[in-house]
Every structure is written in structure tokens, then in C-alpha cells.
Amino acid sequence: SKSVQAVRHSVQLSTLPPEPVIPSKQPLRVELIGGKRYSWCTCGWSRKQPFCDGSHKSRAQGLSPLRFVPQEDATVWLCGCKHTNNPPYCDGTHKQDFIVQNPASKLKC
Template sequence: MSILLSKLHPTWIRSTLNSWAMTSMSCSKVMHSTLPTEAVIASKKPYKVELISGKRYSWCTCGHSKKQPFCDGSHKTKAQGLAPHRFVAEKDSTVWLCGCKYTNNRPFCDGTHKSEFITSATLAEESDLKS
């Protein structure tokens, strides 16, 4: 390793070490959120949606959006570890977008909402009423 370091330019070594040091110092100042990063179930059924070819969509992944199945920015305050799933429709079509937020084929429904985990769960709007 010392042979490799001796071949490197000292300015490059200094700047690399400085950037690593700055990164490690800035990481210690990061505030960690105590908000959950797991999606809540918005619906136990998928949403039937008409997509327009070439249009960009933001599918809600957190389950808190009031504009389901699309994102309204609720994750910024209620689920900061999550972000919307962005996609562009390839063609005009009618699709079923996941409402339970646990699909393995984002953003499309794959039938996960039929599992016991989803059918027995509390919906996001029901849990909001309790808090």
C-alpha cells in the first residue's frame, strides 16, 4: 500500500483525506428522526387509475397522502424516511395502483392486499383518528 501512496500526488491525498474528515464531521451533526419509516396501509384495495402517456407520476409510498394513490408530500412530516415512487406512463392505459403500499411491483397492485397481514391491519385514516 505504501508503494501505491508514494505514487499518488500529495495534493490529491490531502484533498481526499480532508473530504473524508469533513464527511465524518458533518455526519455527527445529523438529526435522526423518530418518525416511522414503514408505510401505513392507505387502502385494502387497489386504485383504478387512468394514466396518460409520457406524464410523470408520484405514487405515495408512505400511505399518509390525502390524494391517494398519489403523493401530496405527507411523508415530509409523517414518514421522513420514505419518498414517493416516481414513474412515467409508457402509454395511455387504465391500471390498478397499489393501495396497501406493500406491493412487490411498485406502483402496481400485485395482490398483496389479499394477505392476512393487510386484511387484519388498521387503515392509515383509522390510525390517524386514534391519535
């Protein structure tokens, strides 16, 4: 419909960074190696979740990965919903309604 097209048009013209998509409604368990550089995907489009594969450059311009270096080896839960307030770690935000009730059509995997 026209109204939907108008909304999409205004979003594309916005100068705000794009909203991340939700690749997973659950955190991802990852074994990190101390001293290694990691890039956590913030846009949600990467096919190498929870890590960046460069997809933000074409799918989510304005967003960039969160780079971090763990001090020691650790098994952690990294956020898969991309809405944590403590990135890159899961903080339980995925249990909130706006994630739980997000349409499955927006999920990537």
C-alpha cells in the same frame, strides 16, 4: 403504559425508514396518460391517494414517492395498501392476512 411508551421511543430512534401506513386495503383504478410524470405515494399518508401530496416530508421522513412515466395511455390498478412487491402496481399482496387483518384504526380512508 410504560412498555408501550418504550416501544414508541425505540421506533422513533431507529435509523430505518418508517413503515408505510395502509390508506386502502384495495387497489385504486387509475387512468394514466402516456408521457406524464406521476408520483405514487409510498408512505400512505397522502390525502391524494394513490399519488403523493408531500405528506412524507412531515409524516414519514426517510420515505419518498415513486416517480414513474407510463409510455402510453393505460388504465391500471395502483397499489393502495403500500405493500406491493411490484410498485406502483397492485400485485395481490393486499389479500394477505397482514393487510386484511390490519386494524381499521390504522386506515386513513
